[in-house]
Amino acid sequence: xADPILKIEGLEVAVEDKPILKGVxxxxxxxxxxxxxGPNGSGKSTLAYALAGHPRYDITGGSVFFDGKDLAEMExxxxxxxxxxxxxxYPVEVPGVSVMNFLRSAVNATRGEEIPVREFAKLFKEKxxxxxxxxxxxxxxxxxxxxxxxxxxxxxxxxxLLEPKFAVLDETDSxxxxxxxxxxxEGVNAQRGPDLGVLIITHYTRILNYxxxxxVHVMYEGRIAKTxxxxxxxxxxxxxxxxxxxxxxAAAPR
Amino acid sequence: MADAPxxxxxxRDEAAAAFxxxxxxxxxxxxxxxxxxxxxxxxxxxxAGGATTASIDLPATSGRAARLAFIDGAPAPAEVIDLPExxxxxxxxxxxxxxxxxxRDRLYSLxxxxxxxxxxxxxxxxxxxxxYVPRGVEVTLPIEAVLAAxxxxxxxxxxxxxxxxxxxxxxxxxxxxxxxxxxxxxxSTVVEMFVADGGELEHVSYIGWGRGxxxxxxxxxxxxxDARVRSVNVTLGGDVVRVEPTMYCRGTGSDARALGLYFxxxxxxxxxxxxxxxxxxxxxxxxxxxxxxxxxxxxxxxGNLVVPPGAPGTxxxxxxxxxxxxxxxxxDTIPFLEIETAEVKCSHAGAVGRVDDEHLFYxxxxxxxxxxxxxxxxxxxxxxxxxxxxxxxxxxxxxxAARAKVR
Numbered sequence: 001x002a003d004p005i006l007k008i009e010g011l012e013v014a015v016e017d018k019p020i021l022k023g024v025x026x027x028x029x030x031x032x033x034x035x036x037x038g039p040n041g042s043g044k045s046t047l048a049y050a051l052a053g054h055p056r057y058d059i060t061g062g063s064v065f066f067d068g069k070d071l072a073e074m075e076x077x078x079x080x081x082x083x084x085x086x087x088x089x090y091p092v093e094v095p096g097v098s099v100m101n102f103l104r105s106a107v108n109a110t111r112g113e114e115i116p117v118r119e120f121a122k123l124f125k126e127k128x129x130x131x132x133x134x135x136x137x138x139x140x141x142x143x144x145x146x147x148x149x150x151x152x153x154x155x156x157x158x159x160x161l162l163e164p165k166f167a168v169l170d171e172t173d174s175x176x177x178x179x180x181x182x183x184x185x186e187g188v189n190a191q192r193g194p195d196l197g198v199l200i201i202t203h204y205t206r207i208l209n210y211x212x213x214x215x216v217h218v219m220y221e222g223r224i225a226k227t228x229x230x231x232x233x234x235x236x237x238x239x240x241x242x243x244x245x246x247x248x249x250a251a252a253p254r
Numbered sequence: 255m256a257d258a259p260x261x262x263x264x265x266r267d268e269a270a271a272a273f274x275x276x277x278x279x280x281x282x283x284x285x286x287x288x289x290x291x292x293x294x295x296x297x298x299x300x301x302a303g304g305a306t307t308a309s310i311d312l313p314a315t316s317g318r319a320a321r322l323a324f325i326d327g328a329p330a331p332a333e334v335i336d337l338p339e340x341x342x343x344x345x346x347x348x349x350x351x352x353x354x355x356x357x358r359d360r361l362y363s364l365x366x367x368x369x370x371x372x373x374x375x376x377x378x379x380x381x382x383x384x385x386y387v388p389r390g391v392e393v394t395l396p397i398e399a400v401l402a403a404x405x406x407x408x409x410x411x412x413x414x415x416x417x418x419x420x421x422x423x424x425x426x427x428x429x430x431x432x433x434x435x436x437x438x439x440x441x442s443t444v445v446e447m448f449v450a451d452g453g454e455l456e457h458v459s460y461i462g463w464g465r466g467x468x469x470x471x472x473x474x475x476x477x478x479x480d481a482r483v484r485s486v487n488v489t490l491g492g493d494v495v496r497v498e499p500t501m502y503c504r505g506t507g508s509d510a511r512a513l514g515l516y517f518x519x520x521x522x523x524x525x526x527x528x529x530x531x532x533x534x535x536x537x538x539x540x541x542x543x544x545x546x547x548x549x550x551x552x553x554x555x556x557g558n559l560v561v562p563p564g565a566p567g568t569x570x571x572x573x574x575x576x577x578x579x580x581x582x583x584x585x586d587t588i589p590f591l592e593i594e595t596a597e598v599k600c601s602h603a604g605a606v607g608r609v610d611d612e613h614l615f616y617x618x619x620x621x622x623x624x625x626x627x628x629x630x631x632x633x634x635x636x637x638x639x640x641x642x643x644x645x646x647x648x649x650x651x652x653x654x655a656a657r658a659k660v661r
Contacts, residue, residue, distance in 0.1 A: 077619075094617070096633065096635050096638070102620070162620065162621070
């Protein structure tokens with residue numbers, strides 16, 4: 001069997017000297033979709049940021065290999081160029097940087113060559129339609145004045161444009177109404193295939209009704225507490241995280 | 255100015271006398287507490303010295319209505335390329351006699367000899383730019399003047415006088431250039447601009463000196479009834495630079511904007527003192543200066559909106575924003591208001607912020623390399639000011655020059 005696209009062994013991560021991840025073991029074979037669930041504060045988002053290379057998240061122990069490369073040795077931009085993508089839970093607004101310029105430079109950087117302007121325009125139009133992303137937003141500043149749903153659509157649009165080998169979706173369902181969740185999920189499903197691995201980070205099971213995971217992991221207090229098939233999500237939907245020592249439900253509040 | 259008319263020679267003598275009579279600037283004065291006057295040669299002590307002469311290539315600008323170039327502040331005739339009937343572009347020293355009727359009343363009337371920088375320039379300049387646009391005439395292409403320093407002279411002087419008559423329209427660029435110099439050279443420049451009723455003027459001052467230059471620049475513009483004046487100042491070069499633009503809203507309904515972009519790197523020290531004076535009712539002014547500061551550079555912004563009694567309906571804004579690119583770089587911002595009329599709308603804001611790590615991370619997480627991410631953030635920060643420059647090619651050139659300083 002080929003090496004998994006993502007291989008995490010004994011990973012320890014600290015934020016401002018405070019240990020958050022305390023020995024995470026996780027493997028995602030290429031082409032599979034895994035869900036990472038867990039109550040608030042269990043360390044899910046920390047794992048997402050640590051994978052993407054946020055400078056505030058220090059890897060203090062263990063290892064992370066992505067496509068055979070040691071991520072600890074790579075800056076955030078190098079990780080993205082290698083094919084890793086993080087759809088962020090809270091995409092920041094960057095005043096003065098236009099969406100169009102940003103997307104084009106991101107595509108150029110990840111491809112390692114300049115994409116012709118017309119080809120990019122075509123690609124942008126096609127992928128925007130897929131995600132029902134308003135193309136007039138191209139002239140706006142990055143995420144500025146975007147609603148919560150528009151920000152999430154924009155994240156998945158970037159994923160579609162950059163065609164990563166592996167995508168981490170950090171709480172992509174939070175703040176989305178059902179229609180937006182369906183659109184975003186369809187956008188992800190359209191990219192699903194043997195050349196894309198996905199890690200869906202979510203507190204609630206809701207998004208997993210739209211993007212069916214192959215494997216479900218539960219994180220608790222900085223470690224993977226349980227791994228199972230899709231039925232594990234159903235169990236969490238019914239029971240919440242009580243079996244892991246948390247009273248939080250996993251079914252979305254109605 | 256060998257053939258200058260008697261009045262001009264007298265004015266020069268008067269300026270020299272005023273310079274001697276005015277107290278020496280010590281740096282203890284309130285308005286000089288950020289930039290030592292001696293660093294700018296404000297006491298007539300000539301060059302800090304030691305500069306060796308270097309050759310300079312003037313920019314190969316195209317698409318200009320007229321061009322002037324003064325090497326080390328020495329007179330040279332204007333090159334007229336494409337000017338509408340009646341428009342005058344001439345070397346200012348020649349214009350003293352040749353266009354006495356236009357020059358005599360205005361020269362020194364906005365920037366006179368009542369302070370040492372003004373008196374020093376008035377007593378010392380040899381060459382300058384004179385632009386006159388008659389009533390109702392529009393000059394579509396910019397008129398550009400270059401003051402270049404080579405190190406051959408320790409103190410270079412420049413002076414610009416622009417007159418835009420009723421309903422006329424023009425764009426004037428003053429560009430300041432030098433190669434990197436080993437020693438220090440002082441520069442003193444004054445720009446006086448008069449825009450009559452309903453006239454429009456865009457003035458761009460681009461301070462693009464190399465290393466070694468120390469520059470005091472005075473920029474003053476008077477706007478008549480319903481006139482529009484836009485003064486854009488871009489400071490990127492020079493070791494020590496102090497720029498003092500003042501906008502005078504003299505006519506009812508006048509619209510005066512002072513826009514600035516500065517980017518100080520290395521150990522550069524830039525000070526901008528920007529003022530709008532509302533001397534008529536119902537006028538609009540907007541001061542918008544944005545600066546980036548990197549390495550151990552230091553910038554100072556002092557802004558003031560002055561609304562004396564008798565200017566109701568004033569609409570005046572002042573904003574200064576600074577982007578610190580690394581620890582050790584420093585920006586001071588002092589927005590000020592002097593309002594003595596009741597019925598006015600005024601606002602002022604000054605801010606200093608750091609490049610946001612979250613912004614950098616977001617761009618980098620999409621594969622954009624750190625330097626390119628910083629370029630985009632700095633360009634984005636400056637864009638609000640750059641957008642106000644009408645000529646695309648000049649705007650792109652200035653954007654590129656600013657971007658090239660990011661490291």
